Amino acid sequence: MAAxxxxxxxxxxxxxxQKARETLKNTALSAxxxxxxxxxxxxxxxTIDKATGTLLYGLASRLxxxxxxxxxxxxxxxxxxxxxxxxxxxLEYVRSHPLDPIDxxxxxxxxxxxxxxxxxxxxxxxxxxxxxxxxxxxVERYHFNMGLLMGEARAVLKWADGKxxxxxxxxxxxxxxxxxxxxxxxxxPKVAKARLEETDxxxxxxxxxxxxxxxxxxxxxEQLRGEALKFHKPGENYKTPGYVVTPxxxxxxxxxxxxxxxxxxTRFPPEPNGILHIGHxxxxxxxxxxxxxxxxICFLRFDDTNPEKEEAKFFSAICDMVAWLGYTPYKxxxxxxxxxQLYAWAVxxxxxxxxxxxxxxxxxxxxxxxxxxxWRDRPTEESLLLFEAMRKGKFSEGExxxxxxxxxxxxxxxPVAYRVKYIPHHRTGDKWCIYxxxxxxxxxxxxxxxxxxxxxxxxxxxxxxxxxxxxxALDIYCPVQWEYGRLNLHYAVVSKRKILxxxxxxxxxxxxxxxxxxxxxxxxxxxxxxxxxxxxxxxxVTVAQTTMEPHLLEACVRDVLNDTAPRAMAVLExxxxxxxxxPAAKSLDIQVPNFPADETKGFHQVPFAPIVFxxxxxxxxxxxxxxxxxxxxxPVGLRHTxxxxxxxxxxxxxxxxxxxxxxxxxxxxxxxxPKAFIHWVSQPLMCEVRLYERLFQHKNPEDPTEVPGxxxxxxxxxxxxxxxxxxxxxxxxxxxxxxxxQFERLGYFSVDPDSHQxxxxxxxxxxxxxxxxMPTKKKKKIYIYIYIK
Numbered sequence: 165m166a167a168x169x170x171x172x173x174x175x176x177x178x179x180x181x182q183k184a185r186e187t188l189k190n191t192a193l194s195a196x197x198x199x200x201x202x203x204x205x206x207x208x209x210x211t212i213d214k215a216t217g218t219l220l221y222g223l224a225s226r227l228x229x230x231x232x233x234x235x236x237x238x239x240x241x242x243x244x245x246x247x248x249x250x251x252x253x254x255l256e257y258v259r260s261h262p263l264d265p266i267d268x269x270x271x272x273x274x275x276x277x278x279x280x281x282x283x284x285x286x287x288x289x290x291x292x293x294x295x296x297x298x299x300x301x302x303v304e305r306y307h308f309n310m311g312l313l314m315g316e317a318r319a320v321l322k323w324a325d326g327k328x329x330x331x332x333x334x335x336x337x338x339x340x341x342x343x344x345x346x347x348x349x350x351x352x353p354k355v356a357k358a359r360l361e362e363t364d365x366x367x368x369x370x371x372x373x374x375x376x377x378x379x380x381x382x383x384x385x386e387q388l389r390g391e392a393l394k395f396h397k398p399g400e401n402y403k404t405p406g407y408v409v410t411p412x413x414x415x416x417x418x419x420x421x422x423x424x425x426x427x428x429x430t431r432f433p434p435e436p437n438g439i440l441h442i443g444h445x446x447x448x449x450x451x452x453x454x455x456x457x458x459x460x461i462c463f464l465r466f467d468d469t470n471p472e473k474e475e476a477k478f479f480s481a482i483c484d485m486v487a488w489l490g491y492t493p494y495k496x497x498x499x500x501x502x503x504x505q506l507y508a509w510a511v512x513x514x515x516x517x518x519x520x521x522x523x524x525x526x527x528x529x530x531x532x533x534x535x536x537x538x539w540r541d542r543p544t545e546e547s548l549l550l551f552e553a554m555r556k557g558k559f560s561e562g563e564x565x566x567x568x569x570x571x572x573x574x575x576x577x578x579p580v581a582y583r584v585k586y587i588p589h590h591r592t593g594d595k596w597c598i599y600x601x602x603x604x605x606x607x608x609x610x611x612x613x614x615x616x617x618x619x620x621x622x623x624x625x626x627x628x629x630x631x632x633x634x635x636x637a638l639d640i641y642c643p644v645q646w647e648y649g650r651l652n653l654h655y656a657v658v659s660k661r662k663i664l665x666x667x668x669x670x671x672x673x674x675x676x677x678x679x680x681x682x683x684x685x686x687x688x689x690x691x692x693x694x695x696x697x698x699x700x701x702x703x704x705v706t707v708a709q710t711t712m713e714p715h716l717l718e719a720c721v722r723d724v725l726n727d728t729a730p731r732a733m734a735v736l737e738x739x740x741x742x743x744x745x746x747p748a749a750k751s752l753d754i755q756v757p758n759f760p761a762d763e764t765k766g767f768h769q770v771p772f773a774p775i776v777f778x779x780x781x782x783x784x785x786x787x788x789x790x791x792x793x794x795x796x797x798x799p800v801g802l803r804h805t806x807x808x809x810x811x812x813x814x815x816x817x818x819x820x821x822x823x824x825x826x827x828x829x830x831x832x833x834x835x836x837x838p839k840a841f842i843h844w845v846s847q848p849l850m851c852e853v854r855l856y857e858r859l860f861q862h863k864n865p866e867d868p869t870e871v872p873g874x875x876x877x878x879x880x881x882x883x884x885x886x887x888x889x890x891x892x893x894x895x896x897x898x899x900x901x902x903x904x905x906q907f908e909r910l911g912y913f914s915v916d917p918d919s920h921q922x923x924x925x926x927x928x929x930x931x932x933x934x935x936x937x938m939p940t941k942k943k944k945k946i947y948i949y950i951y952i953k
Contacts, residue, residue, distance in 0.1 A: 170194060173201055177217030187221075197224035200237050207241035216240060219251050228406060232258045235266065244277045247325050249318075262402055262409040276323035283332075286324055289317040290332045294340065305341050306348040313337075395454075396644060398426045398616045404644045408632045416641045420614055428460025429616045432486070432493075433606070436466050437473035438660035439675040439682045440485045442696070442717070443621075446651040449700040451619055452491040461494035463613055467606070468500050469599050471589040479590075481675075485683040489693045499605050500591045502612055506600050507555070509608060509638055510566060510581055514547045518637050519581060521550035522567045529565075529580065537567065537578060551582075557597045559584050568604070570633050572626055579603040579630060607631040610643045618645045622709060649709040651700070653717065654863040656681045657875055662866075671879055672859070679859040679883055689856070690904050690914025692728065695721040714858070725904055725912050730758035733770070733803070733843040734892040734907040736853060738777040740824040741844075743809065746774040747829065751847065756804045756895070768895040772805055773846040777891050782842045783825065785814060792839040794825075801832055801841035803908065808832050843908045848891035854916065855885040 174184035174197065188194050200220045204212055212220070219240050227233060236254055239245040245254055253275045258266070272278065293316040294301065301308050313333050318324065396404050399421040402413060430451040434440065440448075455462040464486055468474055486493065499506075513519035522537045547566075554564050566582040581604035588594050606627070610618045618631070625647045635642035657663065658681055666672045666680075676684035686696065699720040703710055733756075751773035759765045778794070787795040794800045799810040813826035832838075858880055865875040896905060901917040 178214035203237045204241040281324040289320045428458040430455045431463040433465045436478040441658040442681045446700045464493035465497045471587045521547045615643045621650045652711040692724045695724040729904040729906045732905045737780040739780040770893045771847045776844045776846045801838045853887040853890040
């Protein structure tokens with residue numbers, strides 16, 4: 165019966181029946197709305213009109229401090245607050261003034277109470293906005309962004325009703341342009357979108373490490389758009405929706421500002437139990453970049469609370485990757501730095517009756533609908549003694565835990581704060597046999613380091629309540645947790661457990677296998693850090709999870725490498741070519757531009773000898789229609805030499821396969837221009853080239869509906885092809901691991917760390933006419949194909 169009464173009450177406010185039923189499902193919201201409506205009816209003495217009902221619903225759904233409900237309802241019921249802008253201002257005011265009493269004069273001034281906006285004022289403001297944009301309006305007509313006009317009018321008339329402004333804009337635009345024509349009803353031309361995307365691409369390309377740009381005109385905040393723009397200022401934590409204000413809050417924030425000086429402080433808190441992946445790159449850019457853009461600092465804090473899974477190699481690898489992306493932490497810290505303080509706070513929680521020692525087994529605590537602990541109400545002194553016994557090693561693993569008395573947002577009850585683990589810690593050794601959990605450690609370490617913005621991915625939203633609760637339960641400074649969506653890629657898995665399975669089954673070599681999307685793998689593949697930072701900036705910061713196509717990341721890589729990877733020539737499947745009328749007695753030195761589009765970036769020298777090697781696919785004895793490279797009666801040019809070669813003889817082996825070609829050459833300007841110019845090498849280095857394709861066949865290898873057999877069944881068996889005897893020009897002889905090149909007509913390649921010294925050397929002198937010297941190894945260079953053409 166009560167539900168029916170509430171349903172009738174809510175529909176009486178103007179809510180649809182469906183909306184009213186949805187509201188009833190939210191116990192807290194429905195209780196607050198019922199209270200607001202009841203108070204309004206008592207004030208009005210009559211039914212509530214729809215406009216007032218809409219404001220009451222907005223108040224009930226957005227108000228966090230329930231002490232202010234009656235105060236704000238009185239203003240709405242009396243029509244002193246009668247527009248959405250006024251309600252928003254009122255909510256912001258009470259959020260930023262949590263202490264009693266409220267200065268009503270100041271409140272009313274800030275909320276526009278008593279301010280009357282006349283239709284004439286709205287008409288004048290809209291007319292002024294239209295006059296400013298009239299030339300563009302006449303050109304674009306109804307494709308013009310009308311929101312711009314409404315925004316400018318609203319900026320002049322802060323307390324005007326939005327609907328009245330919109331109606332006035334519609335009327336004046338109709339008067340200026342007349343009725344819509346057929347062309348006005350067509351979609352906006354795509355060229356504008358393409359131009360905007362090109363602008364975005366150039367903007368992203370400008371992003372450099374640490375969130376700075378080449379000309380210092382764009383900040384990372386302009387790149388990391390979206391939710392970041394809503395962040396609070398340091399010391400104004402209480403203005404954040406959902407932030408819990410206690411009698412100690414304002415004094416603690418004052419002390420916090422005295423310590424930090426109003427400085428923005430963020431942290432990147434990885435667990436040292438695996439290698440960072442592309443999703444972490446977004447977190448690194450967001451945490452370090454937001455601090456950098458606001459002249460703040462960022463900590464690199466290792467969440468080393470689980471010694472069972474932590475390894476030294478992960479600590480060093482994480483530090484390397486942060487530095488590789490171009491960021492320097494203000495300080496490297498560890499959760500274990502604070503183990504003594506964390507333990508003291510746990511004791512204090514027990515003393516305050518907010519934590520207890522529990523003996524439920526691990527399997528009993530799994531899930532969200534667990535049975536209440538029979539030890540929840542055990543005496544405080546008993547829990548203190550038992551917790552001390554846990555610390556002294558008197559319980560076996562799983563026999564006792566310390567649990568906090570709270571219910572989390574996802575319904576999970578009494579999360580664990582400490583558990584017993586008899587594993588030496590990499591930093592504290594055997595000092596501890598109890599270790600704190602993430603739910604307990606995270607917010608307290610943030611508090612110790614006076615973090616202003618605790619930036620987490622969306623899955624940690626369910627822990628926000630415990631975050632605020634724990635800091636406030638101990639009466640210590642409480643930072644603000646902000647959540648954003650994870651960054652994922654199609655055709656990839658990034659789970660540590662699943663990557664370990666890939667390594668164990670031999671599907672990949674290790675964490676840095678170039679087919680993975682760990683940061684070490686991307687570096688090994690040859691992806692520049694600037695490109696990864698640019699990609700993260702282009703993706704932006706949104707609340708929703710983002711899953712991107714790999715080719716978007718590759719586009720960012722291409723943008724960087726096109727300007728930074730010098731050109732070279734390489735032949736993967738070689739065919740020997742003998743120039744029978746070579747124009748010199750010895751090899752010629754050819755000057756090849758490092759960047760053909762910008763010769764000011766220098767040249768490198770390659771030898772051009774009577775014997776060259778070309779790609780086997782650049783020759784066809786019986787070409788199909790449209791084939792433009794070397795064939796009978798069809799000469800081709802050799803890039804950068806100024807010479808054209810023409811086929812004279814095909815030399816075949818016993819099996820009938822083509823072993824070599826004999827050609828003649830002429831100057832390119834001494835006859836007809838050839839249909840194609842091909843790359844080549846002469847007196848080359850021999851190297852191994854690893855050509856990679858995607859590791860998985862489907863976009864979502866972890867989705868059981870797409871891949872019923874599991875991700876291991878979706879492996880692309882052709883994801884690696886090794887060319888053991890590729891040939892590359894000698895200009896790259898001194899290249900070091902991770903150096904990048906663009907092999908002409910092939911793609912981008914990177915020198916692999918597996919490269920090592922060879923045993924035999926390349927011939928010091930070119931062969932004479934008729935000789936057939938073959939390339940030998942000076943160094944065994946291994947090139948990884950970045951697969952971005």
